[in-house]
Amino acid sequence: MTPLSDPFLLCLVALLALTLGSFLNVVIARLPMMLSQQWTREAHQTLALTLPAQKRCNLLVPRSHCPECDTPIAWHDNIPLVGYLKRRGRCAQCRCAISVQYPLVEAASMALVLWVAWHHGLTLDTLAMALACLTLLALAVIDWRTMLLPDVLTLPLLWGGLLYQLISHPDRLAESVIGAMAGYGVAWGFYWLFRLATGREGLGRGDFKLLAALGAWCGWMSLPLILVLSATTGAVIGIMIQLVIPRLRGAPMPFGPFLSAAGMLILLGGDRVIALYYNIIGLAI
Ligand SMILES: [Zn+2]
Known part of the structure; x- marks a missing residue:
């Protein structure tokens, strides 16, 4: 076991972890929706019913957007932690509150990955x-x-x-x-x-x-x-x-x-x- 203590490498690991945390937020928000859509499709097929229109939803589509006004979030507002802090937890367009879950998941991802890398090195x-x-x-x-x-x-x-x-x-x-x-x-x-x-x-x-x-x-x-x-x-x-x-x-x-x-x-x-x-x-x- 070789612990990781180089500050530059730790910063790189932290940045990568924040990016993964941001992706985790997408998974957390969309996976239940994707499953719900899939179950709806299967239920309608089984019952031979006409499927109502469903919004296309996967981990890539649609782009990150405000849940209230649907405005796409600009790339600079989507930077993990920084975007939330810059906008003080509010949508740039309609000023509605954005859930604190987003920065918390990003910060927790960074802390978890840094802890593991700190103790086990690049392995x-x-x-x-x-x-x-x-x-x-x-x-x-x-x-x-x-x-x-x-x-x-x-x-x-x-x-x-x-x-x-x-x-x-x-x-x-x-x-x-x-x-x-x-x-x-x-x-x-x-x-x-x-x-x-x-x-x-x-x-x-x-x-x-x-x-x-x-x-x-x-x-x-x-x-x-x-x-x-x-x-x-x-x-x-x-x-x-x-x-x-x-x-x-x-x-x-x-x-x-x-x-x-x-x-x-x-x-x-x-x-x-x-x-x-x-x-x-x-x-x-
Ligand atoms: Zn909004």
């Missing part, structure tokens, strides 16, 4: 872990906004984790495969126990695949910590939200953001975080 490990962290960030925000964990992100994350361990850490491949199976199995078991006990769904099926992916990336030993961290933070934040916003009492809450955050913590902290957890609960590993 295959950095590339793989940075992509995993950015995918987890996208999944967290999409699930928070839409209660969806798209297969198009969770499944490549799962297979990518297994491939990464096969190439970079073949000695850990068994840990990773067992982690993927155990992650899926635990979430599936919890889903059915909860459903049989309450008649309701406590987890979505996307959570099964996300936990399997985290098992592949972090190994089966990390799963208890991921579950403890995500369940605890999810419960605390859920209670706080319901206390502050009474109308949300009883509303379902996504679990993906908390799983993703716990997974990122373990990916970034490495074996030290898992060892610390097992030390705290008094088990030697």
Whole structure:
């Protein structure tokens, strides 16, 4: 492991990370729309109904535009972080507020990628872990906004984790495969126990695949910590939200953001975080 400490290279990595963060915002905003359009098309085909006109929407089309007035955003207002700060979070045309999610995702992408590069240098490990962290960030925000964990992100994350361990850490491949199976199995078991006990769904099926992916990336030993961290933070934040916003009492809450955050913590902290957890609960590993 060769840490990256050259200021010039770190600046280049930061710029690249900001650009990736900007692309992540596009994925977060458009992927749920693209899926919704696809489901609508499939439903109409199955029912032999006439499909209503759909706006063309993919990751490239239409150009970035204001969600209120549809004015295309100029390239200089689209520069990650700078564009938002320059316009003070408002559209240049209609002055409506632009969501703070955009600069937050860009800043979080930069922080995640810099952390990985700082610790692992310019290596295959950095590339793989940075992509995993950015995918987890996208999944967290999409699930928070839409209660969806798209297969198009969770499944490549799962297979990518297994491939990464096969190439970079073949000695850990068994840990990773067992982690993927155990992650899926635990979430599936919890889903059915909860459903049989309450008649309701406590987890979505996307959570099964996300936990399997985290098992592949972090190994089966990390799963208890991921579950403890995500369940605890999810419960605390859920209670706080319901206390502050009474109308949300009883509303379902996504679990993906908390799983993703716990997974990122373990990916970034490495074996030290898992060892610390097992030390705290008094088990030697
Ligand atoms: Zn506008």
